Amino acid sequence: MKWLGVLWLVALSECLVKIPLKKIKSMRENLREDNMLKDYLEKYPGSGARVLPEQRWRNPAVTYEPMRNYLDLVYIGIISIGTPPQEFKVVLDTGSAYLWVPSIYCSSPACAHHKVFNPLRSSTFLVSGRPVNVAYGSGEMSGFLAYDTVKIGNLTVVAQAFGLSLEEPGTFMEYAVFDGILGLGYPDLSLQGILPVFDNLWMQGLIPQNLFAFYLSSKDEKGSMLMLGGVDPSYYSGDLHWVPVSKPSYWQLALDSISVNGEVIACEGGCQGIMDTGTSLLTGPRNSILNIHNLIGAKASSDGEYVLRCDTINTLPDIVFTIDVVTYPVPASAYIWKGHSHNCYSNFEEGKGDPSDSEMWVLGDVFLRLYFTVFDRASNRIGLAPAV
Numbered sequence: 001m002k003w004l005g006v007l008w009l010v011a012l013s014e015c016l017v018k019i020p021l022k023k024i025k026s027m028r029e030n031l032r033e034d035n036m037l038k039d040y041l042e043k044y045p046g047s048g049a050r051v052l053p054e055q056r057w058r059n060p061a062v063t064y065e066p067m068r069n070y071l072d073l074v075y076i077g078i079i080s081i082g083t084p085p086q087e088f089k090v091v092l093d094t095g096s097a098y099l100w101v102p103s104i105y106c107s108s109p110a111c112a113h114h115k116v117f118n119p120l121r122s123s124t125f126l127v128s129g130r131p132v133n134v135a136y137g138s139g140e141m142s143g144f145l146a147y148d149t150v151k152i153g154n155l156t157v158v159a160q161a162f163g164l165s166l167e168e169p170g171t172f173m174e175y176a177v178f179d180g181i182l183g184l185g186y187p188d189l190s191l192q193g194i195l196p197v198f199d200n201l202w203m204q205g206l207i208p209q210n211l212f213a214f215y216l217s218s219k220d221e222k223g224s225m226l227m228l229g230g231v232d233p234s235y236y237s238g239d240l241h242w243v244p245v246s247k248p249s250y251w252q253l254a255l256d257s258i259s260v261n262g263e264v265i266a267c268e269g270g271c272q273g274i275m276d277t278g279t280s281l282l283t284g285p286r287n288s289i290l291n292i293h294n295l296i297g298a299k300a301s302s303d304g305e306y307v308l309r310c311d312t313i314n315t316l317p318d319i320v321f322t323i324d325v326v327t328y329p330v331p332a333s334a335y336i337w338k339g340h341s342h343n344c345y346s347n348f349e350e351g352k353g354d355p356s357d358s359e360m361w362v363l364g365d366v367f368l369r370l371y372f373t374v375f376d377r378a379s380n381r382i383g384l385a386p387a388v
Contacts (some may be wrong), residue, residue, distance in 0.1 A: 015208040015232025017225045019093065021075045023217060023224055024177050026280060029339075031175060073214060075224055075277070075365065081124030081162065088115050088179040091227050093212075093278035094251050094375060095362075097189035097196040099136070099150065100163030103143065107151035107166065110173035117164055124149045124158075132163040132191065142167045144187055150197060152182075155206045155228065161194045182278070184212065184375070190248040201228060202377070209379035215387060216369045217336075230321045231383075235374035240383035242322045247300050248380050251275040255361060256322040257287070265291055265319075271359035273323070275373060275382055279364035282335065283330045283351040290350075291317065296332070298346040304345040310338060321367070328384065334366055 031037040077092045081101065088101045102111040104118045119125045130145040143165040150160040165180075183189065183196055190196050195203065202210045207229025215235040217223035225235070243253045255273045260267040266288035283289075293299075298306035315333050316332035337345045347366045374383030 001315060010136060016232065017155055017207065017228045019077050019092070019153045019228065020222065021077050021216070021224035021226060021228040022222065023075055037305075039123070044088040068264065077152075077182070079182060081102075081117055082148050083124040084121070085149075085151055086115070086117055086121065087178070087259050088117070090180045091178050091278055092182055092184060093276075094184045094185075095274065095276040095278040096181060096183035097185035097187060098134075098163060098191055098194065099182045099197055099278070100132070100141065100143065100161065100165060102168065103164035103166065104144075105166055106168065106171070107163070107167040110168040110176075111165065113174055114176075114179040119164075120145065122148055123376075126159070128161070134163070141165050145191070145194070151238070152201075153198065153228065157197060157200045157204060157206070158199060160200055161191070168283075174293060181278075185250060186248050186377075198228075200379070209375060211376040212318060213372065213374040213383075215372050216277075216365055218369045218387075232373055235388060237388050238385050238387035240372075240374060240385045241324065241326045242376075242379075242381045242383050245380040245382060246272060251375055255384055256325065257320065258361075259320045260295065265295065267359060267361070270368075271361060273321075273361040273363050275368065275375070276362050276364050277368060279362050281347050281349045281362075281364050282330070282366050283349045283362040285359055285361075286350045289348050291348060292348050296336075296346065298348075308336065308344050308346065310336075310342065310344040313344070315365065321363070323384070326384075328367070328371060330367060330370060334370055363373070 007217070014386050028037065033088045064330050072266050075092070076089045078087055079090055090099075090101070102114050104116045104120075106116060119127065126147040128145040130149065132141075132143050134141045135386045141163075143163050145161060145162055146164050147159050149161065150157045171195045177203075184198050185196070187194075187196055187199055198212065201207050211231070213227040213231050213235075215223075215225045215227070246252050246254050252272055252274050255271050256269070257264045257268060266284060293306050294307060296306040297312060301307050313332045313336050316336070318329040318331050321328045321330065321337060337347050339345060351360060351362060370387060371384045372387040376383060
């Protein structure tokens with residue numbers, strides 16, 4: 001039976017579409033190298049992961065996106081919109097579910113630094129007239145909803161709804177190396193009544209299986225991959241371990257515990273985690289993150305980052321995430337980032353989310369680089385295996 005499963009995956013790998021991803025320097029690295037990070041974090045204290053306005057303060061006309069920490073994003077993909085196609089660099093983001101790019105009508109300085117979509121140059125463009133407002137930690141993107149052809153790899157989605165920005169938040173997008181965002185979350189996260197790109201790929205019969213997968217390269221600029229409609233088993237070792245999605249909105253699952261050397265240090269008794277390609281770091285509750293930083297000897301710097309001696313990397317223990325009884329070790333070489341000035345930084349960060357989610361963790365690219373991840377919409381499950 002095991003061989004039948006392998007043959008099934010091989011058959012799927014022949015039908016799937018692979019979208020190359022490019023590894024880039026994050027906004028945090030750019031700001032750090034320009035000695036602007038402290039000023040940025042002071043100006044936008046809410047730019048960490050999981051910024052979520054309290055329920056009673058939410059404007060019903062605004063779509064709030066609570067998990068975005070694009071400050072540390074390092075992977076982007078290329079898509080095109082319109083006829084003839086106009087290319088954009090986008091975040092392929094499992095923590096949101098809509099598509100938006102800047103428009104030629106955008107008046108913000110940030111738009112001058114990015115590709116902008118020109119509706120007048122597309123013969124397949126349709127405008128809806130519906131306003132779009134998306135709140136981020138550092139401001140609000142406002143624009144309007146439109147429809148056009150979207151191409152990702154060799155797949156072409158017709159009449160895809162997407163947002164075109166008229167204003168972008170503060171200086172947030174000025175430092176970004178991507179133009180827009182393509183969400184791969186559940187439709188619940190999308191604008192009301194709007195199907196996400198991935199849902200349309202499936203509904204329009206463009207992919208053979210209702211799933212996608214990510215392989216994120218640890219070192220090379222190239223080599224990272226989004227797989228649509230199938231799984232290529234050459235990108236991981238061993239078997240995929242399947243975990244049910246606990247809440248089909250984000251790609252959320254149940255964590256058993258987080259431990260070091262067999263001793264539970266966080267998530268005691270279980271907690272929830274979100275697999276998020278739009279967040280680079282590992283984020284969790286304040287007390288748990290402080291406990292981990294104390295354990296690894298990381299100290300808070302003047303700009304709020306946690307730093308530690310680089311020569312300790314080889315002596316620090318693995319931090320082990322247990323999910324559905326299976327252990328997923330994260331070694332120090334993954335949870336510590338080596339800077340260019342001989343400084344080392346912790347890749348753990350306090351989540352700044354809804355207080356009701358006191359034990360919510362976000363497993364970003366630090367985790368996903370180690371473990372090949374399948375996002376299976378058909379069965380509402382997540383598959384994990386060691387990446388090769």
